[in-house]
Amino acid sequence: MPDAKGILLTRKHENIADFRVFVFSRTLIDRKQTGRYQFEMGNKNVLIIGGGTAGLSAAVELVNLDIHVDLVEKSDFLGGHAIGYTCKATRNTCVKCGACMVEEKLNDTMLHPKIKIWTGSRVQEVSKNGRFTAKIHCKPKYIDPHKCTNCRICFDKCPVDGAILHGFSKNNIPFYAINEELCLYLKDKSCGLCRDECPETAINLDPKATEYIKEADAVLVAAGFHPFNPEDKPYGYHRFQNVITSLDLERMLKQVGRVKRPGDATIPERIAFIQCVGSRDSKLNHLWCSKVCCGSALRMARLIKERQPDIDISFFYIDVQTFGKDFEQFYKDVQEEVRMIRAIPGDIYETDRQKLKINFLDNNTHETLEEIFDLVVLSIGIAPGKDNGEIAELLHLKLADSGFFKSGDEEASAPNTGIFSAGTISGAMSIPETIASAGKAARQIVKYFRANDS
């Protein structure tokens, strides 16, 4: 049987040993040495589909119980959507969004030798005959993680916007990846700039995809959600450059720390947040609240107000949802900084200088108002993952009508199938909720192993 060694990422630390004086990492105890386990789990292996918050959290919990983990992530980077989220602390005070916890879970995952990481990989076939046998398809590894030093030259030299992707965490190793859809070399071999310019010769544009067979005792589906694509809504996303999604804003704040208009890189004077884009929408048959958007948007609005106090922010909403334990106070404070408008705009038009005109019904005057904004942020909801159907078919499961997996409590995955789910694959969840659901899944897996061994 082929071994995964070829693609297993070693925990290559940056060449910064000279900078760090002494390393304090939370001690990772190799519990095998102690020889005193609650249960003998050392021969068990769990296949986790999805390397986002849920997959990482579950992996960390499982290896802590001496269970081996194969973590399969379809994209080039671990961490899911949440690894791109910005820290939303204001006034030097944490607002408990949980974004840094994802970073911590990823850090723990990278440190643990018993987690095998398969980035850029997909599970293609799963069969069960006692244990599970899975075929894992790995797309070519264009950038050698052992050689890459994150010098960014490839990213800067690449002539095509978006053909080289970058990670969001120092634990995204390598930090850069080739986007197969846009790379010119992969299209017609017309460019090879990144390979030629790489001072470490870390880039090889001709490797082959590989396939591996892995065995597992249980499968955990943690493939996450799909951020709602607002192109179908009349808000001009992708048509107007200055209409962005909340996810775009998260990444912008994480990388640049300030808001700028994508259209012309100027600082906007007026920003509008539009909530519930793709959530609570009966026309789309999205009969759920995405739970996280109010918190994310209002926290970001406050962060922007703190860093760029001259920006006016308006917040269009249906109902403000409770988030965080200090919501009452937060909501009071934010209402003083942000103009709250309880209306959802009908459509958006572009006016001169790429400004955006929004029509909405004003609550006080009961007239339709027309206002001009420089930037519009669409708070896009949590929609079912695009691969949900495929994964369900792979595992012979049925999806709920909403397109999400049925949650564990509904026992879609009957307790003895050895298939478990965690995270936003079964509906909207915040980061803390996702971590909790991963913990629950880990416990279910332990119990499943116990029940089937005795």
Next chain:
Amino acid sequence: MKDKTLIFGNGPCAHYIAEDLLSTGEDIVIATTDKTCDFSPSEHSGSIEILTDTRLVSCRGAVGDFRILTARNNKEIKRTVAGVIVAEEDQRKSNFSQYGLIGSSNVITLSRMKELLLDSSHKQSIFLKAKKVVFLTGLVKESHPAIAEEIMHSALRLQSDFNLQTYILTANLKVAADGLEALCRETKEAGAVYIKFTDTRPEIHSKSNDSVQIEFVDEITLKKFRLTPDITVVDETIVPSDYAVDLAKLLSINTDPDGFVQADNVHRFTVFTNRKGIMVAGPSRSIQTCSDQITDAANAALVSAGRMADLQIVPEDRAEIDKGLCIRCLTCYRLCPYRAIMLNTRVVVEPHACERCGICAAQCPRGAIHIKDLEPESILNHMPKGYNPQKEVAFTPFIVAFCCSRSAVLARELSRCMGHELPSGLKVLEVPCSGSISLDHIFAAFKKNADGVLVLTCHEGNCHSERGNVYARQTVDQIADKFPRIGFEKDRIAIQTLASNMGTEFAEMVNRFEANIIELGPSRLKKNQ
């Protein structure tokens, strides 16, 4: 010796945990203040003991060896357990006063409504006479999805089973829980009317004959309405039970501002507290729906069952108290966020409970506490002997940044990945928690020719040691306050907060600090110049 887990509580969450732990052969003790406990586990392999009518008196010891003293009718019961889980239920406070109402037979709380709906004998009396039911929720203070869920379920039953007209008056309708938006639609289809208020509020008048009159202007149609409900249901505020609050005190667990038995800190996700071996699950830690409780229970069981392996190794790098120097001032005992300081015949550190944050060592007035590798001297040894920039080039300040291992160190690495330029004279000193930085550390850095010292900590409320960043700030403020008096620039020392995912901000902070130091010029404390 098998280790036992003590579970406080007698509600669904406590029972889920008990069932879960027993099923994998753990031994448990359930302690409840209730007179009876109807918990009857299905097939299990662990042992179970149930202590009813029992209250906690004290808890000594640390993870792996908690010595629990409880009392039943003034009779003491002692147990030794390895871990503790607090899984008490919450309690409800009626919100009558918020709406200027007084409870009566037709002005009732949401809990009362739930009782009435469960109790079939009441069908005749109250619901048959009534026509209109009004629910008041979230109009004065913000509501919660857990409350909204109960209101929607009640409204649905009243509409469909009793054919009553229900009105739900609210400000922000809370639907951020699983299935709530769909449930809301269902209630609307069943005939429930939702009236939402934004800038206005309904006027609620309570009449002498216990009837209620509600007048309001509908914000959409601008029409005036008057409702005279036969039953008015007022929402409730969910608060932790009094016993849970007592438990938090007795177990020395930090609570959140509302008194729930878990500090509002991301490092406590999901069931952790500031004390190793003590967990909190279910409605004791936050407002929860039923499915949240099941998730919490599984998490508590997961951590509880995985605990034993941790206790096998005695960590050697924890804090140690020099008994010759210790004067038993108990500063460490008061400040230790993890309650790892034990008062036995002398003051000692329990290594399993110690998280090596270094707060005790930094704050000990006698310098009696030592942690391997965290002494100012050992940090000195790692510093370059001297920093001698070449005369010709411009002044490159030597900046020492004390960075918290959980935030700033990771942010620095991210900053490098993102390709940010960092000052060439920057030296990062990693500390487990910024609370471990003492005056000595900072002076040591200046002594070692630092031109500036930057302390980078976690954001407030994000410190794993709860207040380590606060202590660091006090230390820095104290020094910055004294510097001008001795003729030294106070801007040479600064403190900033950030999180592990703030690479851009890290670069901004250190570069801004470098610019400040360049303006100030080399430190006068520098030797060999």
